[in-house]
Amino acid sequence: MTNQNKEIPYKIFLNENEMPKQWYNVRADMKTKPAPLLNPNTLKPMTAKELSVVFCDELVAQELNNDTAYLDIPHEILNFYKMYRPSPLVRAYCLEKKLDTPAKIYYKFEGNNTSGSHKLNSAIAQAYYAKNQGLKGVTTETGAGQWGTALSMACAYLGLDCKVFMVKCSYEQKPFRREVMRTYGASVTPSPSNLTKIGQKILSDHPDTTGSLGCAISEAVEVAVGSEGYRYVLGSVLNQVLLHQSIIGLETKAALDKYNIQPDMIIGCAGGGSNLGGLISPFMGEKLRGEKDYRFIAVEPASCPSLTRGKFVYDFCDTGMVTPLAKMYTLGSNFIPSANHAGGLRYHGMNSVLSQLYHDGYMEAKSVEQTSVFEAAEMFAKVEGILPAPESSHAIRVAIDEALKCKENGEEKTIVFGLTGTGYFDMFAYERYNNGEMTDYIPTEADLAVGFAGIPKFYGNEI
Amino acid sequence: MTNQNKEIPYKIFLNENEMPKQWYNVRADMKTKPAPLLNPNTLKPMTAKELSVVFCDELVAQELNNDTAYLDIPHEILNFYKMYRPSPLVRAYCLEKKLDTPAKIYYKFEGNNTSGSHKLNSAIAQAYYAKNQGLKGVTTETGAGQWGTALSMACAYLGLDCKVFMVKCSYEQKPFRREVMRTYGASVTPSPSNLTKIGQKILSDHPDTTGSLGCAISEAVEVAVGSEGYRYVLGSVLNQVLLHQSIIGLETKAALDKYNIQPDMIIGCAGGGSNLGGLISPFMGEKLRGEKDYRFIAVEPASCPSLTRGKFVYDFCDTGMVTPLAKMYTLGSNFIPSANHAGGLRYHGMNSVLSQLYHDGYMEAKSVEQTSVFEAAEMFAKVEGILPAPESSHAIRVAIDEALKCKENGEEKTIVFGLTGTGYFDMFAYERYNNGEMTDYIPTEADLAVGFAGIPKFYGNEI
Numbered sequence: 001m002t003n004q005n006k007e008i009p010y011k012i013f014l015n016e017n018e019m020p021k022q023w024y025n026v027r028a029d030m031k032t033k034p035a036p037l038l039n040p041n042t043l044k045p046m047t048a049k050e051l052s053v054v055f056c057d058e059l060v061a062q063e064l065n066n067d068t069a070y071l072d073i074p075h076e077i078l079n080f081y082k083m084y085r086p087s088p089l090v091r092a093y094c095l096e097k098k099l100d101t102p103a104k105i106y107y108k109f110e111g112n113n114t115s116g117s118h119k120l121n122s123a124i125a126q127a128y129y130a131k132n133q134g135l136k137g138v139t140t141e142t143g144a145g146q147w148g149t150a151l152s153m154a155c156a157y158l159g160l161d162c163k164v165f166m167v168k169c170s171y172e173q174k175p176f177r178r179e180v181m182r183t184y185g186a187s188v189t190p191s192p193s194n195l196t197k198i199g200q201k202i203l204s205d206h207p208d209t210t211g212s213l214g215c216a217i218s219e220a221v222e223v224a225v226g227s228e229g230y231r232y233v234l235g236s237v238l239n240q241v242l243l244h245q246s247i248i249g250l251e252t253k254a255a256l257d258k259y260n261i262q263p264d265m266i267i268g269c270a271g272g273g274s275n276l277g278g279l280i281s282p283f284m285g286e287k288l289r290g291e292k293d294y295r296f297i298a299v300e301p302a303s304c305p306s307l308t309r310g311k312f313v314y315d316f317c318d319t320g321m322v323t324p325l326a327k328m329y330t331l332g333s334n335f336i337p338s339a340n341h342a343g344g345l346r347y348h349g350m351n352s353v354l355s356q357l358y359h360d361g362y363m364e365a366k367s368v369e370q371t372s373v374f375e376a377a378e379m380f381a382k383v384e385g386i387l388p389a390p391e392s393s394h395a396i397r398v399a400i401d402e403a404l405k406c407k408e409n410g411e412e413k414t415i416v417f418g419l420t421g422t423g424y425f426d427m428f429a430y431e432r433y434n435n436g437e438m439t440d441y442i443p444t445e446a447d448l449a450v451g452f453a454g455i456p457k458f459y460g461n462e463i
Numbered sequence: 464m465t466n467q468n469k470e471i472p473y474k475i476f477l478n479e480n481e482m483p484k485q486w487y488n489v490r491a492d493m494k495t496k497p498a499p500l501l502n503p504n505t506l507k508p509m510t511a512k513e514l515s516v517v518f519c520d521e522l523v524a525q526e527l528n529n530d531t532a533y534l535d536i537p538h539e540i541l542n543f544y545k546m547y548r549p550s551p552l553v554r555a556y557c558l559e560k561k562l563d564t565p566a567k568i569y570y571k572f573e574g575n576n577t578s579g580s581h582k583l584n585s586a587i588a589q590a591y592y593a594k595n596q597g598l599k600g601v602t603t604e605t606g607a608g609q610w611g612t613a614l615s616m617a618c619a620y621l622g623l624d625c626k627v628f629m630v631k632c633s634y635e636q637k638p639f640r641r642e643v644m645r646t647y648g649a650s651v652t653p654s655p656s657n658l659t660k661i662g663q664k665i666l667s668d669h670p671d672t673t674g675s676l677g678c679a680i681s682e683a684v685e686v687a688v689g690s691e692g693y694r695y696v697l698g699s700v701l702n703q704v705l706l707h708q709s710i711i712g713l714e715t716k717a718a719l720d721k722y723n724i725q726p727d728m729i730i731g732c733a734g735g736g737s738n739l740g741g742l743i744s745p746f747m748g749e750k751l752r753g754e755k756d757y758r759f760i761a762v763e764p765a766s767c768p769s770l771t772r773g774k775f776v777y778d779f780c781d782t783g784m785v786t787p788l789a790k791m792y793t794l795g796s797n798f799i800p801s802a803n804h805a806g807g808l809r810y811h812g813m814n815s816v817l818s819q820l821y822h823d824g825y826m827e828a829k830s831v832e833q834t835s836v837f838e839a840a841e842m843f844a845k846v847e848g849i850l851p852a853p854e855s856s857h858a859i860r861v862a863i864d865e866a867l868k869c870k871e872n873g874e875e876k877t878i879v880f881g882l883t884g885t886g887y888f889d890m891f892a893y894e895r896y897n898n899g900e901m902t903d904y905i906p907t908e909a910d911l912a913v914g915f916a917g918i919p920k921f922y923g924n925e926i
Contacts, residue, residue, distance in 0.1 A: 009478070009479040009545070010542075011545070083847065094546065113848065114844070114885070153848055182897045381646055382647060383620065427638065431642045
């Protein structure tokens with residue numbers, strides 16, 4: 001399928017003037033649009049006015065915009081992108097050789113910035129619109145700390161205050177992430193805290209709790225809503241985040257086009273969907289418009305299998321049930337993934353755009369087990385020289401499996417996958433793997449039933 | 464002095480086919496060659512035969528080669544370089560704006576690889592020559608872990624065994640670095656260990672010792688010499704390392720030439736000299752040949768000031784006094800820098816080539832205090848988006864100081880500095896800084912006298 005008429009370098013870099021100047025909104029090309037967010041009290045679509053209490057105005061407009069295909073990237077964001085982008089599209093020559101496969105493998109590497117992942121692409125956008133609206137600052141939650149780091153960097157650059165609620169056990173177990181955020185001037189508060197009513201209540205009921213993402217979200221939203229000049233921002237799941245992350249896919253496509261490379265399949269790891277959605281967007285647009293065909297593969301952990309084993313229904317976006325309802329593949333907002341699962345991708349649901357596309361058959365999904373993911377990570381690190389994040393390694397696992405199928409079948413396919421980040425702050429997980437102590441976990445049907453039971457019940461939302 | 468006739472992008476990347484194919488050996492252009500290594504027993508120059516007991520043959524040849532200006536980089540090393548090089552030469556637009564300076568600031572960023580620093584440039588070369596000689600593996604020591612990580616990566620790529628002796632306190636306090644090395648398949652042994660005679664002796668004399676670099680070197684050398692098919696490798700100080708690291712300067716020069724940029728000064732941090740020597744080599748060559756003039760500034764910590772306060776004499780390269788004698792600026796091989804000093808650059812001496820050039824007036828040196836270094840690091844991180852290694856931040860400090868002088872004097876100078884690496888594994892030091900707990904230390908004359916007293920005394924080596 002590929003017609004490569006130039007010698008492909010190890011790394012394809014775009015020039016600065018070849019960088020995309022617009023984001024691409026895949027919703028514009030979807031025949032069946034993603035279902036709207038619902039107000040959980042009225043069950044009616046959330047209005048811009050309702051959303052703007054929590055989110056910045058321009059971001060609300062982007063969230064609700066299902067029609068405009070291309071949106072200009074503001075000049076100041078473009079300048080920030082130039083500090084760490086374009087990111088390289090790497091030809092995995094060494095991995096191909098190691099696998100002895102006729103497949104051609106490429107990966108888009110988003111880890112070459114201090115946040116260590118693609119999260120910075122949306123952090124700078126959200127911080128910019130907050131600044132532009134004349135706000136003083138933003139609040140957010142962070143679990144593992146990738147998103148919090150990215151947001152801290154963006155806020156430091158723009159001179160915006162940044163309040164991060166970090167799940168208490170992460171705050172204590174990931175001091176490095178915490179200190180990166182503090183170096184960038186963010187205030188980092190272990191959650192639950194005494195700064196909020198919800199935090200006080202939880203601490204009084206459960207003084208020994210180590211916190212949860214749901215609680216941290218609730219605290220961040222409470223502070224944003226209650227503080228003059230603050231709004232809440234979020235690093236994944238929302239449609240606006242997919243829009244900002246389309247920069248990944250647009251650069252990938254420009255780099256492939258430069259060398260006349262036509263991929264057969266595009267593979268990305270999926271937690272809330274920010275990376276996968278961004279990576280595949282422009283390619284999915286071509287498929288939706290009937291111009292080209294590609295296989296898209298979402299890879300999720302077997303321990304948190306929202307696409308492969310979840311329900312396509314309306315559900316809360318957070319465990320605290322304070323957010324609007326989103327229609328998505330979900331395991332139920334109170335589904336708790338096993339504690340033994342390393343890294344991110346622990347989210348119970350999946351972005352609405354990706355959920356709709358999967359439901360409509362435009363995308364495949366696979367789930368993979370943790371030990372096999374780290375085996376792929378180790379092989380990749382040794383031959384390609386990059387220690388990958390556990391999240392990214394889910395995509396590596398499936399890319400390797402597909403390349404081995406090509407070897408078996410003698411097919412010279414072109415595989416592109418997203419390498420979202422580096423694993424430098426995930427060495428405790430690697431240590432478990434190095435010591436042979438890593439285990440796998442697949443939820444039973446009974447485990448899933450507990451999560452499903454929490455999905456809100458109303459007419460038309462039958463699970 | 465600069466004639467810039469094209470718009471300069473944020474990052475100047477060379478194309479793969481513009482990457483240097485040869486290393487540059489600055490010794491070839493030195494009128495006064497660096498003094499030879501001496502055998503401490505005979506006080507005669509070390510022969511290739513003597514050196515080859517410890518080091519690989521080809522590396523011994525490079526160590527002794529004062530005449531050949533350009534050496535071909537083997538094809539396999541070039542291919543490895545293509546995985547993470549060329550590294551970007553970044554125009555620090557945001558830092559310039561923050562400082563409001565007419566100076567133009569560039570930095571060569573060597574941190575975008577999993578070892579987190581420039582050390583990989585020499586690690587792959589040394590591992591390649593070991594492999595090429597048919598050896599089974601190599602041994603080395605590591606303190607902070609940067610060099611050990613780089614060597615582990617290179618050995619994993621080539622299928623070479625790698626035995627790292629890691630100073631025991633680092634082994635325990637830097638588990639992340641240790642686990643990166645283990646993921647790359649290296650065996651990492653806390654030093655002192657029971658694997659060697661010297662380790663057994665030290666453990667028996669001092670059962671509670673937390674180890675030292677000197678002891679780790681002695682163990683690594685003992686294992687290399689005593690094991691069939693093994694040699695010892697070293698990440699800095701040696702002339703061969705400067706040769707390999709010339710790739711930094713050659714790429715920097717090619718990128719500057721591409722845009723017709725003529726630097727006025729080139730600044731690099733200096734511990735053993737591997738980064739500084741590599742960065743300045745081709746520019747120093749022009750100065751030595753009388754073709755151009757540049758200011759070169761070596762930046763060292765005030766707590767370990769080998770160039771600014773050391774003696775230019777013959778001294779041992781290690782605290783254990785098992786190595787040959789090198790003529791260099793030294794504080795004495797038993798000088799112990801304050802424990803409060805963060806990061807690397809703790810070496811008591813300085814590479815012989817750089818020492819000779821400094822002695823002959825071709826280069827300046829400055830020492831800076833730790834707190835001001837971290838202040839520079841914080842500012843840099845916030846405006847340029849890269850969290851720098853403490854070592855690299857020494858160069859940032861002086862680059863900022865020089866840019867502010869330009870502002871004061873209204874001079875539009877062009878400053879280039881080396882950003883050797885990232886600080887992701889140095890967050891304990893940043894934490895101390897964030898908490899306001901960082902302190903400065905400048906050795907007294909009495910402190911220095913203790914180190915000087917350990918310098919070997921023989922005719923012609925008067926301190």
